[in-house]
Amino acid sequence: MSRSFRTLRTSHGRKQVLLFSLATVAFSVSTGSFIIFLESIENLHLPFWVKLTGAIIQNGLLAAILWFVDRRLSVKPIQSLARGIMQMEERSAQNQRLTVPPGHEEDEIGMLADTINLLIAETEARSQSLRESEERLRMLIDSMQDIICFKDGEGRWLVANQSDLRLFGIEHVDYRGKKDSELAPFSPTHYDAFMGCEASDEIAWKAGAPSRADEVIPHPDLGLRVFDIIKIPMFFDDGRRRGLIVVGRDVTERRREEQLLKDSEAYNKALFNDSRIALGVMEPTTALFVDCNDAAMKLYRVANRTELIGKTPEGVSPEVQYDGTPSHEAAIRHIEIAVKNGSHIFPWRHRHLDGTEWDAEVHLMRLSHSGRDLLLFSVEDVTGRKAAEGRLRLSAAVIASTRDGVIITDRDGLIVTVNHAFSEITGFSEEEAVGQNPRILQSGRHPKTFYQQMWHALEEIGHWQGEIWNRRKNGEVYPQLSSLSAIHDENGVIAYYVAVFTDISRLKEAEQRLEHLAYHDPLTDLPNRALLHLQMDHALEKARRRGTSLALHLIDLDRFKDVNDGYGHPAGDELLVAIAERLRKRLRREDLLVRLGGDEFVILQEDLPETGAAAMLARMVIDTLSDPFSISGGRELYIGASIGIAIFPEDGEDGTTLLRNADAALYQAKGQGRNMFHYYTSSLTIAAAEKLRLEGRMRRALELDQFLVYYQPQISLLGGGIIGAEALIRWIDPEKGSVSPGDFIPAAEECGLIGAIGDRVLEASIKQMRRWMDDGIHLEKLAINISPRQFRLYDVPERIADLLHRYNVPADRIELEITESALMEHGERAGQALQTLKEIGIRLAIDDFGTGYSSLAYLKRFPIDALKIDRSFVMDIPGDESDAQIAQAIIAMAQSLKLKVVAEGVETEAQLRFFRERSCDYAQGYLISPAIPADKFADFVRSYLQMSGF
Secondary structure (H helix, E strand, O other), X not given: OHHHHHHHOOOXXXXXXXXXXXXXXXXXXXXXXXXXXXXXXXOOOOOHHHHHHHHHHHHHHHHHHHHHHHHHOOHHHHHHHHHHHHHHHHHOOOOXXXXXXXXXXXXXXXXXXXXXXXXXXXXXXXXXXHHHHHHHHHHHHHOOOOEEEEEEOOOOEEEEOHHHHHHHOOOOOOOOOOOHHHHHHHOHHHHHHHHHHHHHHHHHHHHOOOEEEEEEEEEOOOEEEEEEEEEEEEEXXXXXXXXXXXXXXXXXXXXXXXXXXXXHHHHHHHHHHHOOOEEEEEEOOOOEEEEEOHHHHHHHOOOOHHHOOOOOHHHHOOOEOOOOOEHHHXXXXXXXXXXXXXXXXXXXXXXXXXXXXXXXXXXXXXXXEOOEEEEEEEEEEOHHHHHHHHHHHHHHHHHHHOOOEEEEEEOOOOEEEEOHHHHHHHOOXXXXXXXXXXXXXXXXXXXXXXXXXXXXXXXXXXXXXXXXXXEOOOOOEEEEEEEEEEEEOOOOOEEEEEEEEEEOHHHHHHHHHHOOHHHEOOXXXXXXXXXXXHHHXXXXXXXXXXXXXXXXXXXXEEOHHHXXXXXXXXXXXXXXXXXXXXXXXXXXXXXXEEEEEOOEEEEEEEEEOOOHHHHHHHHHHHHHHHOOEEEHHHEEEOOEEEEEEEEEOOOOOOHHHHHHHHHHHHHHHHHOOOOOEEEOOHHHHHHHHHHHHHHHHHHHHHHOOOEEEEEEEEEEOOOOXXXXXXXXEEEEEOOOEEEOHHHHHHHHHHHOOHHHHHXXXXXXXXXXXXXXXXXXXXXXXXXXXXXXXXXXXXXXXXXXXXXXXXXOOXXXXXXXXXEHHHHHHOHHHHHHHHHHHHHHOOEEEEEEEXXXXXXXXXXXXXXXXXXXEOHHHHOOOOOOHHHHHHHHHHHHHHHHOOOEEEEEOOOOHHHHHHHHHOOOOEEEOOOOOOOEOHHHHHHHHHHHHHHOOO
């Protein structure tokens, strides 16, 4: 009550208020318009219940006073009553009542005082009830986790719950009556949020209806959070803004989950639509296709998805499958298996709309989408693969010429066929072996568990390799190095077993003899003459089998007799040990260093790429021995060497002849002076000198950057476009002009420059690839040759990874071409390097396939992507039937192994047509374009499609 009286006071004082009230009531009574007074109260910014209470009290009180004045004109009692009302207001006390002026207890003044006291009591009761309701409402909204705020029509905060105050960091701020912009300075962290709230409030007001939006608000503990904000504007009947209700809920996690779900759906959709694999979706209960991707449309030869959607498997299949089961029944069976197991792979016979039938491998996978059970299916056309597998089995005749023994058995282990080398090694003819079990070769040296482990490996991983002791037909037991593989048919069932083996009897015998000191020089611990003959026989046999050369270096020390004579034999012996140690460190592991006796040594140099390599080795030996030797007593000795060289097979077919001819060449070398080497023939000596001059020119060319990289385009025989290029080195010598790669590359291999040259080509090619990409020329691949020596000298994977990173070139744009000899020469190391390259993403190709060892085993062992048919097989196609059959067999084999094939050296339309008709993947050669500089290659690519007939 006291609050109501204080509200009604004005700056004119209590008397003016009383007179104003009396005048207003008098006007109200005289006009009968009580509503006018209420409206005058309404204009004050007061709570409604306060206005109503004050109106009731004042109108009731003053009406009574007016009545009393009118009836009795007694001013003094009224003044006394008015003073009592004023005093009650000043004391601001509740439960206070008016005191009746003395002598008026029973008259109208007393009745008026009683009436006012009743009104006061009723008003206080209602005020208490309202306060309790407000407290309950406050407790309710404060207990809610959502943020709640009430604002008046001008955006001032009236009430907010604790969640809202904590969020905005204003728990200890007197926020009531302040706008968002006035509260912003109290919490700088939320300045932008406050200003944003004020802006969104205005949007809600202007909309005239509830609005809903996400707003980002900093949380004191959790950082930025997303709130779902609902704003409800309220208006008076005349359209004026009355108030705004703001409710917000933290939906950060929900929005994050919703976004993740959207991203996941978009990702899966992209995978489905953009996949090169033919994919579709099937309804399992009806077997109806409900969706498919572009690859499936292409595979099924339809122009629009609607041509597939709604069909069932039998609609794209012949009436029956492989086993005679109707396609409808077979489809139901496969669907049931997929639904039960979650995944199912099976072969399926398809039929195009034009009636053409084709073979496929189908993979069904159960999935659930939007509460709906579906089947995702992938389809792969394996028609070509099945045909290729058949041709591959027939092409087994290709291995008939290998010197390794080959056995092919059926799945039951019965011999189906053997090659001629098998008969030479074991003594069993093909007629005697076919139909038998390979147990006819068992020697009895291995326990039963040995064969169990071997068969376990074949069944589990499909391959086994190791040494076996077998028995020849004549009863002789011999060791062999064997590689066994399981061959599967199109249904994944083992169809054949293939064993490739080599008789390693002589190697084993040599190993046993090497264990005895009789085969070593007791002074230098080098192999002696006896071991030299054994090793030479083995090397000669291998060279004959592989068609390679070897060199025998006979070394005689110059002035060694002077050392013995001047310092004694102990000093001579010490010098011999030092010489042996120095040479051993400089030679390759595969080179054999032998001490024949006295001051004579022999080096057996195998796998000679050409005769010039022998000169390089001889010069290295002479240079190595020209440095001084330190022996006991602080003495420093200088020694020289003369070397005679004999080459197999030019200078002899056996070890005795080679030694004799090397001795003759040594005599010629000594006749020319000290520190000289000489070939057995004078023509070889001249050639060796030329090689040395060529080496000097190549070293200068490296220094002067005279080596250039040209690029020969590669085209797709299926699509006709340019898919890549091969990087080829060229040398323009200022003295000799253009030097053929066939001349300088072998020489670079011999003298060790190929590593530096190859690395320069590698970097230049990758750098050029980056330039083409920047110029908008996007090749599928760029092929770069890697020499065997690069594998030996460099960490090829690390070097390539560094270049790719430096020039920002994707790894799958680079294809490395490795020769068969590199794989065979560096077997385990090459395998590790290739596997690392494959993990980086590099493509790998076998260059000049068919000219080297051509072992089928390494095609499975190494992660190869492509084969390049050597130009020697291409140049006489189609006229040479043998070359045509070899090329066709290589293509069929590659296709069965899912390898790409490149025909190189294509120079005629007939050759191009031959390879296109046999589904060879790519081609390169002079018919398309010779190797051209990088600046011309881009122009060639742009103009090719316009001028090409592909």
